Amino acid sequence: MSEGATILVVDDDPSIVELLRDFLEYEQFHVITAYDADGAWAALEQNAVHCIVLDIMMPGQNGFELCRRIRAESSVPILFLSARSDDVDKIRGLTLGGDDYIVKTASPGEIIARIKAVLRRSAAQRQSEGRSLDFGRIRLNLSAREVFVDGKNVSLTPREYELLRLFAEHPRHVFTYEQLLDKFWDGVGDKHTIRVHLGRLRDKIEADPNRPQYLVNVWGVGYRFEGG
Numbered sequence: 001m002s003e004g005a006t007i008l009v010v011d012d013d014p015s016i017v018e019l020l021r022d023f024l025e026y027e028q029f030h031v032i033t034a035y036d037a038d039g040a041w042a043a044l045e046q047n048a049v050h051c052i053v054l055d056i057m058m059p060g061q062n063g064f065e066l067c068r069r070i071r072a073e074s075s076v077p078i079l080f081l082s083a084r085s086d087d088v089d090k091i092r093g094l095t096l097g098g099d100d101y102i103v104k105t106a107s108p109g110e111i112i113a114r115i116k117a118v119l120r121r122s123a124a125q126r127q128s129e130g131r132s133l134d135f136g137r138i139r140l141n142l143s144a145r146e147v148f149v150d151g152k153n154v155s156l157t158p159r160e161y162e163l164l165r166l167f168a169e170h171p172r173h174v175f176t177y178e179q180l181l182d183k184f185w186d187g188v189g190d191k192h193t194i195r196v197h198l199g200r201l202r203d204k205i206e207a208d209p210n211r212p213q214y215l216v217n218v219w220g221v222g223y224r225f226e227g228g
Contacts, residue, residue, distance in 0.1 A: 005119055006030040006047060010040040010063070011055035011081065016104070020053065023108040024115075037061035041069070049076055051119055053111070054098075056082040056089065064096055071097040071158075077118040081111070087188050094186055097158060101186065133168045135227045138205055138214060140168055149205050159184065160201045167215065167225035176222040198223060 007029045009020050014035070021031045032047055034040040036058050043049070052070070056063035067078055079100040080093040090101045099118050102111055133140040139148045145161055147154045156164065163184065167175070177191050185193060202209040216226050 004028060004030065005050040006032060007115065008032045008034065008040060008043055008047070008049045008052045010034045010037075010052065010058070010066070012036060012058045013055070016055075016081075019108060020111065023112055027112055029115075037063075037066040037069075040066060044070070044074070044076075050122070051077045051079065051115055053079050053081050053115065056080055056084070056093070064092060067093070067096045067098060077122050079111075079114060079118060090186060091188055095159075135168065135171075135214070137207070138168075140165060147205070154204050156201070156204060159197060160204070163197060164201060164205070167223070168227070171225050171227035174218050174222055174224045180222065194223075 007024050009017050009024070009031060010033075011017050011020075012035050017033045017035065021033060024031045032043050032049065034043050037060055040052070040054070044052075054063045054067065061069075063080060063082075067080075070076065070078065077099045078097065079102055080089075080098045081102050081104060082089060082093075083104045085103045085105075093101050099121075100114050102114055106114075131142050133142070137150055140146070141148070142165070147156055147161065147164065163180075166183070167173075177194055180194050181187050181189050198215055199209070202212050202215050205214060206212045214226055216224055218224055
């Protein structure tokens with residue numbers, strides 16, 4: 001989905017809001033605007049929104065806090081738009097559930113391209129939501145984002161679920177450390193970051209986490225999902 005999608009732009013700077021509105025409407029998007037968290041929340045309650053472009057530093061509730069509130073109820077794609085380019089904010093935004101992080105020095109054309117990319121990923125995910133993946137002891141219900149191990153529903157964090165889903169949708173495909181960092185941590189982190197998350201995931205899905213049958217380490221390269 002791209003043309004005709006509804007984009008909510010949230011920023012306390014009217015000039016940025018109007019600039020993005022002009023470019024988005026030129027690309028045939030429907031645009032809703034808000035200048036603070038309260039206005040954004042009201043817009044979400046009244047409209048079906050397909051993507052949110054969200055400023056971080058706003059008076060009152062900031063963008064991080066609003067993102068956390070939205071993620072408690074919705075998986076709508078969120079792109080953070082910030083004047084700050086440091087990795088700390090970027091990591092925090094993505095960890096809270098943001099789908100992308102854009103620095104305000106980016107051109108309007110780049111912002112539009114990133115919005116379209118997120119919308120494409122979101123559409124592809126919706127198309128696959130009716131499926132389930134069954135690997136004997138482990139079953140993923142994609143529509144409900146549920147994971148069952150030996151018939152019991154296992155609680156995973158959003159990051160753990162997305163990691164498992166990626167592996168389960170590509171059995172025996174080796175994902176390198178670099179690929180996993182780029183996809184889930186925007187390239188920020190190291191092998192230890194991945195090992196910690198994969199270790200927690202193994203604790204929840206493997207019969208013996210010390211002898212994994214599903215999430216197998218490919219020494220020095222990355223991991224693959226055996227699906228056996």
